[in-house]
Amino acid sequence: MRALLSIDYTNDFVATDGKLTTGAAGQAIEQALVAVTKDYFQQGDLIVFAIDGHDPNDRYHPENKLFPPHNVIGTSGRKLYGALADFYQANQADEKILWLDKRHYSAFSSTDLDIRLRERGITELCLTGVCTDICVLHTAVDAYNLGYRLTIPENGVASFDEVGHTWALNHFKNTLGATIG
Template sequence: MRALLSIDYTNDFVATDGKLTTGEAGQAIEQEIVAMTESYFQQGDFIVFAIDGHDPSDQYHPENRLFPPHNVIGTSGRDLYGSLADFYQANQAKKNVYWIDKRHYSAFSGTDLDIRLRERGITELCLTGVCTDICVLHTAVDAYNLGYQLIIPEKAVASFDATGHTWALNHFKNTLGAKIV
């Protein structure tokens, strides 16, 4: 069994005026992310939207010292970007579509993601979204440590740091044994 994780593909991370945007790099992967999401969905696979959610007044969250406020709960910056938002709107009530609010880089940290995957017998994860070298990377490391097989579609991940993006793709393949497609 397999699942597709859509990580942080939101207005704040992708739109030109996003608070912490990947800009053109993130916008360029929209069509591939949507096509892959629709394909996995049509095959009955589990689709997980793992979306960063922040409260800028949370004085204990380390990201508040590292990055400007982004993906603030209750703002349009946290909405899914582009036509992925349309997919979610049309399918959010389906049993194989799940939304996780995440507080940390990894979709596994402090969430019930591992439980949701294991109860469905999922062993293979396809990771899409942004940022390749931050949230996608940290999710991949946790997934690897939990024993999941990883697929990373090169045309469905992006970062605002081209060097970090390339490094992360190599790390996925050479250190985590991920299949890069």
């Protein structure tokens, strides 16, 4: 069984005026990301929207020292971007759709994601979204360490750092054994 993890494809990470935007790089993957999402949905696979949720007043969260406030809970910046938002809006009530709030880079860190995947018999994950070299990378490493097989569509991930993006794609393939599609 397989699942798609759609990571942080939100207004703050993708829109031109987003608080921590990948800009054109993130916008360029929209059609491919939506296409793979629809394909997984039509095949009956689980789709997990793993989305950062931050409180800028949380003085203990390390990201608040590293990055400007982004994906703040209750703001439009935390909403899905573009056509992915339309897909979610139309299908959010379906049992194959799961929204997962996350506080750290990895979708597995301090969440029940692993339990939810295992109770459904899922052994293979496809990772899409942003940023390739931050949240997608940390999720991929945790997934690998938990024994999941990984697929990462090259045209379904993006970053604001092209060098980091390329490095992460190589790391997925050469260190984590992921299939890069």
